Amino acid sequence: MVIYGWRSSHIKTTENKQVICPHCNNQGGLSNSVYGRYVHIFWIPTIPIGKTGGAVCSHCQKAYKPKEMSEDMKRAYKNTKQESKTPLWHFSGIAIVGLIILFFSISDKIDAQEDLTAIDSPISGDVYKYESDANRYSTLKVVEVDEDSVYFRYNNYDYTQKVGIEEIDVDTCYTQDIYMMSRDELKNMYENGTIYDVSRK
Ligand SMILES: [Zn+2]
Incomplete structure (x- = not known):
């Protein structure tokens, strides 16, 4: 070829x-x-x-x-x-290469902007992808939100890479127990990169 x-x-x-x-x-x-x-x-x-x-x-x-x-x-x-x-x-x-790079940098920026908006005003059902430990990745699922705090379930599973992590975002993978953190803690986790992506359906 x-x-x-x-x-x-x-x-x-x-x-x-x-x-x-x-x-x-x-x-x-x-x-x-x-x-x-x-x-x-x-x-x-x-x-x-x-x-x-x-x-x-x-x-x-x-x-x-x-x-x-x-x-x-x-x-x-x-x-x-x-x-x-x-x-x-x-x-x-x-x-073509230039356009592809431009496309990805624009869609990255849009994605980051959407993530930031979602972190600022979380709603039930949001899923955060985060680094749970060194080179371990997992998800958190928001179940409730009030003025100061976010209530969520941990995922019982984790991944050694970011790619494919959606597979563990299934209801049965999440803890029964509900945990809580303040909105400030949540923002910190996003700003310091622990939370690296937000998905909202
Ligand atoms: Zn001639």
Whole structure:
């Protein structure tokens, strides 16, 4: 499977009415073409890596690489090359990665804002994901709230990683006993990172 490679795409062709073909001595048949080379990753153009090209004569069909050109031809080719702008789509891969990063940073911010709002005004049914011990993760479930305090059940289970912890967020996993903490304690737990996520259904 091709994961990455190089490709090129045509950018610009110009005709040179003034230049004489050194091969057939006809004037006006030469044209320059410039191609942009780019690295593709999974066929998505990602990084432009310079321009290549050459000239061809429409009279004798001879193709010239830049180093085979006469001085006049080189000058004309250089002009075409300078006028050839690297197409923006040669940067598509970088743009896609940028958009993905942007998307995740925005949704992280929205999530953090929602969590903060939920911590400030907890309601019954909120589930807090928290670090219960060093590298142990578990959940707390709010069952009641009053002006100063939050009442909750502990989870009897924990996880060694954050991923997949939703699986223990099942009613039967929670303690029968109800515990209490002040709203300030709750805020502290969120601010110092012990509680790292809030889910509200
Ligand atoms: Zn020619």
